[in-house]
Amino acid sequence: MSNDLEGLHGLTASLDDIVHQKNRLGILTILHEGRTVEFGYLKETLNLTAGNLSQHLSVLEDSGLIKIEKGYEGRRGKTWITITRAGTKALRAEVATLRTLLGLITMMEQLKK
Amino acid sequence: MTDQDASIESVLGDVELLRTRVKNERHGFWFALVLFGILTLGSLGFYWQRLSGGISSLHCPGLGTKSVHCIATIAGTSQKVEVISTCVKGAKSCSGLVLSLSGGNPSQMNWLNPGFNLNQSGQWLTLYWSLALIIGFTAVFVFYQHRASITGLRVKSWPAVVIGFGVLALAILFNAVLQPSGGTLLLSGDLWVRGTTPILIMSFGLLALAVLERSIAYMIYALGFIGVALLATLYDVVNFFDWLGIGAPFQGGAHEFPNILLPAAYLLLGGFVTWAVQHDVGVALANDVHE
Structure with a gap:
């Protein structure tokens, strides 16, 4: 169990703060699928203000990470x-780490049971 | 399930939902399928065939009851002609409806379909297909540009247009410039004889577009269309229709029609199904968001 916990901490530490933030993860996901995306599409899809x-x-x-x-x-x-x-x-x-984390927690x- | 579990699962779920939504809103392949399906269907009239007045003599070297190969003299040149023939046992000549003709003259602006020149319609067919392909590929490019400005998702479509124009230019170059000087048809025979080579040219452009759309399903469908285009170019599809028992309306002058109807149906069906699936996924995603 302690080994599992160490693994969990190690994985959590490996998460990139820049990418891990929910909206930025959303932006990167959209850009990865759309390749070239207009500002307005991101704003509307993620329901963000222009400033944000x-x-x-x-x-x-x-x-x-983007151009x-x-x-x-x-x-x-x-x-x-x-x-x-x-x-x-x-x-x-980021997605791979999240999947591994989810698997580990499960x-x-x-x-425990 | 713990809160930690739920939170990670929900983030991964959101990522997946976003991916599906963007993918669905990005695709515009249906437009190309429907447009080229309509353009293919529009060419049908050029494939109606009657025995041309230009054929001065026919000699039947073989026997047959339905379709045989004859040697015709057209404008002083011997050419191989396939006819629905009255060439029966003992007959020395054949007459009837000409189905196809190979070894045609690539001059007279019949550059795309040099083997197909019945009723003097070859050059008109070439003109139709040249314009149809140019207009078709340009319209696809304009559609993707327009769509990008409306949706905010840009799909690079110009390489597909360049490939379509490139293959068209190569086909014309082979037949208009290289063949007359060489005297024989490059890749002669079936590839040019049915007048359906433009459908094959179109299929390469569509495959390129499917690759640019980054959709495995579209790529498989476009590869399938290359198969259909090859079939329509190299084989009399009417035989297949006969085998299915639906060939009766396509006897005589309409003999070539199945070679056009099959690819047109494939494109139109694919276009409408693609559009319907895209529309349904869009509605389902919108409902998900509202829930």
Whole structure:
């Protein structure tokens, strides 16, 4: 049991704080599936305010997980966001860690019984 | 289940839900299937065949009751012709409805279907398909661009358009420039003879689009369409219809129609099913969100 607990702590520590935050995990998930996504789509899908979304995007961009491109479509400004390779890798690692954690916790619950 | 369990499970569930939603909203493959299905169906009239007045003589080297190969002299050139024949035992010549003709002249702007030139319609068929493919691939590109600006999800579609145009250009180049100088048809015979080569060209563009959509199901369907296009190019599909017992309406001048109807039906069916599934998943996801 103590070994399991150590494993659990080790896994928890390996979670990336930048990716683990719920909204940022959502942003990376959408970008991974959509590849190139417009700012408005992220805002609407994740139900975030523009300011809040911008903050999360800045954090992700500073970490090199996404790329932001600003442009125009007619007269309207559009911001397109894409996930980088590092972003894809970080998302995969996060989801894999969460799955392992879930498996470990379930196993410990069964051992308790 | 503990709170910890529930929380991790709920995060993973949300991730999965988001993935499904984005994937569903990103796809636009149905449009390409429906559009090319309609364009294929639109070409049907060009495949109606009658014995051409240009055929001056027919000689029947073999025997048969239904369809035989004859040698026809058209504009001074001997060409192989398949007819629904009256060439019966003892007959020296055959006459009847011409089904297909190989070794046609690639000149007269009949670049896409050099073996298919009955009723002098080959060049019109080439013109129709050249325009249809150009308009079709361009419309697909415009559709994806327009969709991206509405939904906010961009799918890179231009490589599929480039592949479609590229294969079309290669086919025209082979037949318009290389063949006349070489004297014989490159990849001669069945590949060009039924006038359905443009459907094969279309199938490569659709496969490229399915790859860009990153959907295994679309890729399998597009590969299936390459199979259907090859069948329509290399085989008289009417034989298959006969075997199914539905070939009766396609005798005589409509002999070539099944080669067009089969790929058109495959595309239209795929397009409508894809659209319906996408629509249903969208409704189910919207209900999930509201719950």
